Amino acid sequence: MSQREDLLAGAKKCLIDKGYSRTTARDIAAVSGAHLASIGYHFGSKDNLMNTAVLAAVEEWGDKIEAAVDAADAVTPEQRLEVFLDGLFAAVERDRELMAASVQAYAQAQFEDALREPLAEAYARGRRTLAAMVLGVRPEEVDEEAAGSVGATVHSMIAGFVLQSLLAPGSLPSAARVSAALRVLAGAHG
Amino acid sequence: MSQREDLLAGAKKCLIDKGYSRTTARDIAAVSGAHLASIGYHFGSKDNLMNTAVLAAVEEWGDKIEAAVDAADAVTPEQRLEVFLDGLFAAVERDRELMAASVQAYAQAQFEDALREPLAEAYARGRRTLAAMVLGVRPEEVDEEAAGSVGATVHSMIAGFVLQSLLAPGSLPSAARVSAALRVLAGAHG
DNA sequence: CAATTATTTTGACGTACGTACGATCGAAGC
DNA sequence: GCTTCGATCGTACGTACGTCAAAATAATTG
Numbered sequence: 413m414s415q416r417e418d419l420l421a422g423a424k425k426c427l428i429d430k431g432y433s434r435t436t437a438r439d440i441a442a443v444s445g446a447h448l449a450s451i452g453y454h455f456g457s458k459d460n461l462m463n464t465a466v467l468a469a470v471e472e473w474g475d476k477i478e479a480a481v482d483a484a485d486a487v488t489p490e491q492r493l494e495v496f497l498d499g500l501f502a503a504v505e506r507d508r509e510l511m512a513a514s515v516q517a518y519a520q521a522q523f524e525d526a527l528r529e530p531l532a533e534a535y536a537r538g539r540r541t542l543a544a545m546v547l548g549v550r551p552e553e554v555d556e557e558a559a560g561s562v563g564a565t566v567h568s569m570i571a572g573f574v575l576q577s578l579l580a581p582g583s584l585p586s587a588a589r590v591s592a593a594l595r596v597l598a599g600a601h602g
Numbered sequence: 603m604s605q606r607e608d609l610l611a612g613a614k615k616c617l618i619d620k621g622y623s624r625t626t627a628r629d630i631a632a633v634s635g636a637h638l639a640s641i642g643y644h645f646g647s648k649d650n651l652m653n654t655a656v657l658a659a660v661e662e663w664g665d666k667i668e669a670a671v672d673a674a675d676a677v678t679p680e681q682r683l684e685v686f687l688d689g690l691f692a693a694v695e696r697d698r699e700l701m702a703a704s705v706q707a708y709a710q711a712q713f714e715d716a717l718r719e720p721l722a723e724a725y726a727r728g729r730r731t732l733a734a735m736v737l738g739v740r741p742e743e744v745d746e747e748a749a750g751s752v753g754a755t756v757h758s759m760i761a762g763f764v765l766q767s768l769l770a771p772g773s774l775p776s777a778a779r780v781s782a783a784l785r786v787l788a789g790a791h792g
Numbered sequence: 793c794a795a796t797t798a799t800t801t802t803g804a805c806g807t808a809c810g811t812a813c814g815a816t817c818g819a820a821g822c
Numbered sequence: 823g824c825t826t827c828g829a830t831c832g833t834a835c836g837t838a839c840g841t842c843a844a845a846a847t848a849a850t851t852g
Contacts, residue, residue, distance in 0.1 A: 415830070431713050433623025437810055447831055452811060454829090459810095493787060512712055518765055519709030522702055523621050532770045546787065561779040562786050568762025575708055575761050576754065580722045589751040596752050597683060597736065598788030605800070627840055637801060642841060644799090649840095 415446040416454040422446065423465035428509045432462060432516045463526055469513035474534055476503045476510065477570070481545050489548045493566075493594075496545060497587035500570065504577050504584065511574045539563030542570075605636040606644040612636065613655035618699045622652060622706045653716055659703035664724055666693045666700065667760070671735045679738045683756075683784075686735060687777035690760060694767050694774065701764050729753030732760075 422444025426435035437458040441448040455461035480499035484492045504511060521528040536559075543563030544551040554563065569590075577584050585593070612634025616625040627648040631638040645651035670689035674682045694701060711717040726749075733753030734741040744753065759780075767774050775783070 431623065431709065433621065434713070436808075438808080447829095449811080449813095449832080450830065457810080515709050515712065518769070519621065519705050522705065522768060523624070528769060535766060535769055560773070561775045561783040564763075564766060564773075564775050565759065565780055565783040565787065568760075568766055569755065569758050571762035571765050572758025572760065573754075576725060576758055578712060579708070579718060579725055583750075583754075585751045585754050589747075590755055593751040593755040594784060595788045597755065598785045626838075628838080638840090639802080639842080640800065647840075 415444070415450045418444040418446045419451060419454060419461060420465055420468065423461050424469055424513065427462065427465055427469065427513045427516055432466065432520045435462065463520075463524065466513065466517045466520065466527060467530055469510055470517050470531060470534060473507070473510045473514050474538065476507055477538065478541065479503070481541055484545055492548070493546060494587045494591050497590055501573070501584050501587060504574060505582075508578070508581070511578060515575065515578060535567065539567050542566040605634075605640045608634040608636045609641060609644060609651060610655055610658065613651050614659055614703065617652065617655055617659065617703045617706055622656065622710045625652065653710075653714065656703065656707045656710065656717060657720055659700055660707050660721065660724060663697070663700045663704050664728065666697055667728065668731065669693070671731055674735055682738070683736060684777045684781050687780055691763070691774050691777060694764060695772075698768070698771070701768060705765070705768060725757065729757050732756040 419440060422440045423435070425443050426439050430439065437451055438448060440446075440451065440458070440461065451458055451461055455464065477500065480496050480503060483499045484496035487495050517527060517531060521531050539559045540551045540554050540563055543554045543558045543566070546562055546566060547554065547558060573584060609630060612630045613625070615633050616629050620629065627638060627641055630636075630641065630648070630651065641648050641651055645654060667690065670686050670693060673689045674686035677685050707717060707721060711721050729749045730741045730744050730753055733744045733748045733756070736752055736756060737744065737748060763774060
């Protein structure tokens with residue numbers, strides 16, 4: 413493994429263990445086993461390395477969501493959302509670290525355009541994917557209206573559950589209970 | 603205004619403008635007009651001051667949500683969720699800074715028990731309040747089951763919409779569209 | 793008004809930070 | 823075998839950091 417890869421892995425680990433801004437260049441060097449000065453050589457600056465690590469983590473987390481979507485696509489439309497949530501919640505518990513990194517990403521994105529823009533783009537893409545799943549169509553067929561309502565709502569729910577799980581591990585409801593809750597919510601203003 | 607109050611206000615401002623960890627003690631002193639050493643005198647340490655500011659911001663944001671709940675309580679149960687979301691989304695756009703601070707809070711909470719515990723508690727309380735609103739009962743009457751399903755789901759949606767709004771301002775759907783989306787979601791697995 | 797306590801101000805200390813510079817190494821090219 | 827070039831290493835510079843001790847001032851109390 414090159415020092416470049418080591419540094420990136422180390423930065424991700426630090427991101428999870430100490431957070432974005434509390435991570436120092438020396439922390440990354442120590443954790444990765446790479447040399448301090450290699451950060452500048454390979455990434456230009458420590459902040460640049462951290463941004464790269466943050467985006468990589470968010471992308472990985474996006475892949476997990478997509479895997480849950482793919483699994484849900486195999487079942488009937490009626491079961492789809494619940495199967496998806498089951499897969500998602502399992503991933504949430506399993507890959508806690510990835511989500512912790514994602515929260516760091518959102519927090520930092522407010523101060524760095526280099527983070528906010530790709531994150532906003534990923535968010536928009538996610539909405540389409542999720543709307544497509546729920547509606548049972550292909551992502552390209554999802555119109556802006558559906559992405560901005562159904563997709564945005566599902567995506568928001570996910571993000572919120574992730575936050576909740578980080579704050580109070582193990583407190584997530586089952587997918588079945590979320591389904592029931594959605595019926596209550598839909599009924600409350602039908 | 604005492605320096606204590608000035609410092610707290612300055613810390614909040616820095617929290618919003620520069621983020622939790624990027625804020626230095628000298629930043630706070632400069633913004634607040636207070637003296638550097640007053641931080642130690644009044645708050646013991648800079649971190650302690652920042653934690654106090656973070657919790658104050660989250661509490662303020664909680665008050666906004668509660669105001670939206672109260673407003674929604676005035677209408678019929680059928681309109682309630684939609685009216686609530688209308689009020690909430692208005693608050694989201696109006697008090698963007700409070701939400702930005704809240705995101706900082708969640709990001710930091712992962713590394714400081716002094717933040718995570720009160721935040722988790724506030725989260726739990728919010729779930730009850732929201733479940734009570736949707737179900738049309740008083741918060742004390744909400745059982746654990748309802749708080750953990752309906753309340754948790756609504757709360758997650760809110761948190762997600764907040765994140766979305768921070769990432770891409772102005773991209774929130776209207777409350778009516780969220781309502782429609784919820785009906786779609788409930789129907790997708792009925 | 794004197795005495796005591798609370799707050800503000802000054803100044804500085806020690807440390808940890810990010811980054812730059814040149815030396816060193818190792819493999820590939822001719 | 824000498825050169826070249828990308829990568830790694832050792833080190834040190836300048837600076838910005840949080841905190842503290844003590845002096846100065848303000849407020850409170852008897």
